[in-house]
Amino acid sequence: MNDAKSQMIGLTDILIEPADIFSVKYVSGSYDSAEGFQLLDKEIAMHEISKSSQEVSSRRLFYLALPPSVYPPVYRMIRKYCMNKSDLSGWTRVVVEKPFGKDLDSAELLGSQIGELFDEPQIYHIDHYLGKELVQNLVINISGRFANRFFLPLWNCDNIDNVRIVFREDFGTEGRGGYFDEYGIIRDIIQNHLLQVFCLVAMEKPVSLKPEHIRDEKVKVLQSVLPIKDEEVVLGQYEGYRDDVTVPDHSNTPTFATVILRIHNERWEGEKQGRNEFVIRLQPSEAMYMKLTMSLLILLLSISLSYKQRYQGVMIREAYERLVLDTYGPCPS
Known part of the structure; x- marks a missing residue:
């Protein structure tokens, strides 16, 4: 996965039409090959021409399911060969996903490299975990949490002993070891997915639901976290991880971690x-469900909402689908 020159990339053009009908074309090429991106541009242009009679503007969105280490060279190729060139009412946008670098220095370098190629309104930073249905509800209900008489007086240290955020999967890397082993469970999951949920649960009420105001309150939570103690961190590697042929035989990359914040x-x-x-x-x-202690006998009363039972037959969009569709909205100011 680290050798960009030897890897092949499937470049796909997806046009979302008003009726949510998808037109998909597969184009093959390597990360650093101009020919592949020129062919991609040609295929997209042909598709746009075929739709011109329907007054569909040129909307080019690029999402990379690739290691962040190859973001800069791939985006350079996109910037050089695949931009919307003629349709003034259209746009070109790129989607950047975690893990965004390995540390502050590499994240800042990656940000500056992409920033040199695209203007800020063209760049969409996403964490697909934030697109999940119940995480979306956490975001939407931030104000409700502070306005609701049931939650408001309880959401503090007087009534909450601790908050446990648990992430479990019942499968291994399954051929993705070359990517995962470079980052590990902390960079891949904890410092993005789980910290996002952590901030949404612990933050104070933002001035409004505008992204910048929610971001500010998240930052305040992170700034309030005390230095982590060594004895409150556990790292480990699940048995069988190194059986994956894409994982180095002597890897000590953690696949399990628990930490107290x-x-x-x-x-x-x-x-x-x-x-x-x-x-x-x-x-x-x-x-969502509650377990309430009733009387000295510690009788547990459960109050629950199961989405699978309550909303049978209702389509709930997948996280990636929700976030990708969001990028088709008005360009942020």
């Missing part, structure tokens, strides 16, 4: 013991 602010500092639980299960089988 302590928030130093008025709402969360000094947590007290409690037995009640409010569980939000993001996947699989999305659900």
Whole structure:
């Protein structure tokens, strides 16, 4: 996966029409080959010409299911060969996903490299976890959390002992070891997916639901996290991980991690013991449910909402589908 020259990339043009009908064309080429991108541009242009009588503008969206290490060379090729060149009402946009570098320096370098190629309104940073149905509900209901008389007086250290954010998968790297082994579970999952959920649960009410105001409150939460203690971190590697032929035989990359984060602010500092639980299960089988301790006998009363049972027959968009469709909205100012 690290040798860009030896890898082949499937470049796909997806046009989303008003009736949500997808037209897909597969074009093959290598990361650093001009010919592949020139062919891609030609195929897209032919498709646009075929739709010109329907007054469809040229909307070119590029999402890379690739290691971040090859983002710069691929985007350079896209910038050189595949931009919308003639349709003034159209646009070209790129989607950038995690993990965005390995540390602050590499993230800043990657950001500057992409920033040299595209203007900021053309760049969409996504975390597909934020597109999941119940994570979306967490975002939408931020204001509701602070306005709801049930949650408002309870959402603090006086009533919540701890919040546990658990991520489990029942499969291995399955041929993706060349990518995963370069990053590990912390960079691949914890520092993006799980920290996003962590911030949404712990943040204060933003001024509005505008992205920049939500971002500001997330940053405040992260700035309030105390330095992590060594004894409150556990790292490990699941048995069988190195059986994957794409994983180096002597890899010590962690595939399991648990960490305790302590928030130093008025709402969360000094947590007290409690037995009640409010569980939000993001996947699989999305659900929300509560377990309330009743009387000294510790009788548990469950109040639950199972999406699978409650919304039978209702289509819930997949996370990637939701986020990709969002990129087709008005260009951010």
